[in-house]
Amino acid sequence: MKFPHYLINAIFYMDNSLNPPKIYLIPTVLAPDTQLLTLSPQVVEVILKLKKFYVEDLRTARRFISSLNLGIDISSLHFFELNKKTSEGSVAHEMRGEKSDVGIMSEAGCPGVADPGAVAVKIGHKMGWKIVPIVGPNSMLLALMASGFSGQSYAFNGYLPIEKDKRVAEIKRLEDLALTKRQTQLFMETPFRNNQVMKSLIEHCSPNTNLCVATDITAETEFIKTKTIAEWRLEVPDLHKRPTIFLIGDIRNNS
Amino acid sequence: MKFPHYLINAIFYMDNSLNPPKIYLIPTVLAPDTQLLTLSPQVVEVILKLKKFYVEDLRTARRFISSLNLGIDISSLHFFELNKKTSEGSVAHEMRGEKSDVGIMSEAGCPGVADPGAVAVKIGHKMGWKIVPIVGPNSMLLALMASGFSGQSYAFNGYLPIEKDKRVAEIKRLEDLALTKRQTQLFMETPFRNNQVMKSLIEHCSPNTNLCVATDITAETEFIKTKTIAEWRLEVPDLHKRPTIFLIGDIRNNS
Numbered sequence: 001m002k003f004p005h006y007l008i009n010a011i012f013y014m015d016n017s018l019n020p021p022k023i024y025l026i027p028t029v030l031a032p033d034t035q036l037l038t039l040s041p042q043v044v045e046v047i048l049k050l051k052k053f054y055v056e057d058l059r060t061a062r063r064f065i066s067s068l069n070l071g072i073d074i075s076s077l078h079f080f081e082l083n084k085k086t087s088e089g090s091v092a093h094e095m096r097g098e099k100s101d102v103g104i105m106s107e108a109g110c111p112g113v114a115d116p117g118a119v120a121v122k123i124g125h126k127m128g129w130k131i132v133p134i135v136g137p138n139s140m141l142l143a144l145m146a147s148g149f150s151g152q153s154y155a156f157n158g159y160l161p162i163e164k165d166k167r168v169a170e171i172k173r174l175e176d177l178a179l180t181k182r183q184t185q186l187f188m189e190t191p192f193r194n195n196q197v198m199k200s201l202i203e204h205c206s207p208n209t210n211l212c213v214a215t216d217i218t219a220e221t222e223f224i225k226t227k228t229i230a231e232w233r234l235e236v237p238d239l240h241k242r243p244t245i246f247l248i249g250d251i252r253n254n255s
Numbered sequence: 256m257k258f259p260h261y262l263i264n265a266i267f268y269m270d271n272s273l274n275p276p277k278i279y280l281i282p283t284v285l286a287p288d289t290q291l292l293t294l295s296p297q298v299v300e301v302i303l304k305l306k307k308f309y310v311e312d313l314r315t316a317r318r319f320i321s322s323l324n325l326g327i328d329i330s331s332l333h334f335f336e337l338n339k340k341t342s343e344g345s346v347a348h349e350m351r352g353e354k355s356d357v358g359i360m361s362e363a364g365c366p367g368v369a370d371p372g373a374v375a376v377k378i379g380h381k382m383g384w385k386i387v388p389i390v391g392p393n394s395m396l397l398a399l400m401a402s403g404f405s406g407q408s409y410a411f412n413g414y415l416p417i418e419k420d421k422r423v424a425e426i427k428r429l430e431d432l433a434l435t436k437r438q439t440q441l442f443m444e445t446p447f448r449n450n451q452v453m454k455s456l457i458e459h460c461s462p463n464t465n466l467c468v469a470t471d472i473t474a475e476t477e478f479i480k481t482k483t484i485a486e487w488r489l490e491v492p493d494l495h496k497r498p499t500i501f502l503i504g505d506i507r508n509n510s
Contacts, residue, residue, distance in 0.1 A: 025400045025401060036296060037295065037296055037297045037300065037390075038295050038296075038297060038390045039295060039296075039390075040292065040293050040294060040295050040390075040391075040392075041291060041292055041293075041294075041296075042292045042293060045292070110396065110400050111400065112399070112400035112401065112402075112403070112406060113396070113399055113400055113406030114406040114407045115406070118403055118404070118405065118406060119403075121400075121401065121402070121403035122403035122404075122481070122506050123403075124403070125403050125480065125481040125482070130479075131401040131403070131479055132401070132477070133396075133397040133398075133400040133401040133472070133479070135292075135293045135294075135295075135390075135391065135392045135397065135473070136295075136390065137295075137390045138393075138396050140396075141365065141368070141393050141395075141396050142388040142390065143388075144367070144368055145280045145365050145366065145367035145368055145376075145388040146280060146367065146376065146386040146387070146388040147367075147376070148367070148373055148374075148376035148377035148378075148379070148380050148386070149373070149377075150373065151367060151368030151369040151370070151373060151411075152369050152413040153410075153411065153412060153413055154410065154411050155408075155409065155410035155411075155438070156406075156408065156409050156410075157408060158407040158408050183410070217388070218390070222387070224385075224386055224388070225380065226377070226380040227380070251377050
């Protein structure tokens with residue numbers, strides 16, 4: 001059976017399901033002035049060909065694209081704000097109207113991981129769009145690489161609870177998982193609470209437990225150290241307002 | 256108190272603990288002929304300044320460096336083989352002798368994650384070396400970004416068991432974790448067993464469960480799709496010998 005051509009055309013102009021656009025997941029920098037070192041050439045290639053971007057914050061996105069010095073007229077680009085406040089319905093509505101490829105950019109690092117970009121990706125899969133992840137910096141991955149802990153089995157747990165008792169209970173649960181399941185545990189906190197987290201870790205983990213602190217990743221001030229809790233107690237780093245990934249791991253036979 | 260200079264010299268030449276070298280964790284490509292697109296400029300910068308590399312396979316490493324066309328005389332470089340067969344003792348011995356920075360490269364993607372490079376990183380931390388992770392392609396991260404699943408909470412579980420009953424039990428355990436804990440589950444298999452894994456997933460997961468299949472990441476033939484098990488049953492992709500990451504996730508409120 002052949003589908004009547006006028007119907008194909010009607011459907012094509014009704015929505016984009018017959019010729020779905022692509023979503024490019026475009027990483028941005030983790031630290032200022034690192035765009036020339038840490039972004040893959042793919043990032044530039046893709047930004048140069050796109051006219052529409054779904055971004056977590058308009059100002060950061062414009063500033064990031066300008067910082068690449070690609071000669072792009074920012075005012076010729078279209079932006080759609082996609083953040084915690086954007087409803088899934090309005091993302092779906094925006095996407096149904098797209099006729100061309102779009103890029104997704106988050107505030108820092110790789111979009112789609114722990115940020116609102118994931119919603120657009122989910123809808124994209126349902127609409128049959130092609131999703132293209134672009135290589136770039138991700139603090140969880142870089143911290144894991146540099147920790148020396150097992151990468152055969154690991155879990156990222158997002159943000160710790162803010163309330164102290166709950167935070168301590170969660171830290172103990174993660175320490176237990178790391179040692180009994182041999183699953184490296186990654187977690188983080190909003191940077192202005194990092195010192196409290198470090199204090200909880202030092203006070204409540206076993207002296208022999210190995211902790212990696214990975215701070216200011218890719219910046220000049222990058223600091224990545226794996227030590228036992230007993231060793232950390234001797235010299236506690238100041239992590240206030242410095243983006244940090246914490247990792248608890250097992251270093252026995254970790255290859 | 257001033258430390259006598261002859262003693263400093265003696266210690267310096269005895270080992271490298273006073274002026275420890277750096278370890279650069281250097282990513283390589285995931286797919287052939289993608290070096291110009293997927294590697295960060297940092298990769299080239301670092302390779303140009305190093306003379307010694309710890310590599311998973313000598314031939315792949317030499318071929319990779321040549322492929323960058325940097326005008327490097329490969330025969331002037333030094334290589335130390337660091338793979339599953341290398342004992343921790345021999346890595347420590349090699350490292351104690353280093354006077355200059357070294358790079359670690361694995362077979363594909365980022366070193367230190369699920370490969371023997373982690374042993375050298377662990378020893379490096381103990382010896383007080385600085386560990387510098389370099390940005391590059393990682394199939395787990397790219398798959399997670401493109402899956403549309405939650406990146407707030409995820410776990411990588413390495414390889415599934417080979418034996419069929421155990422594999423099915425593990426798949427059911429991971430499906431349960433993904434749905435009850437809302438933790439995205441990533442896993443893989445040696446590429447020639449991918450079709451068996453896909454069969455087990457389709458037969459044993461619930462029809463409503465969401466599965467992402469991410470294959471040939473960064474290659475021309477890249478294929479990344481998230482669908483329900485019921486949808487996958489209608490059209491099963493051939494994944495034989497194609498590097499693949501499987502993800503089971505929950506797509507409710509996944510941002």
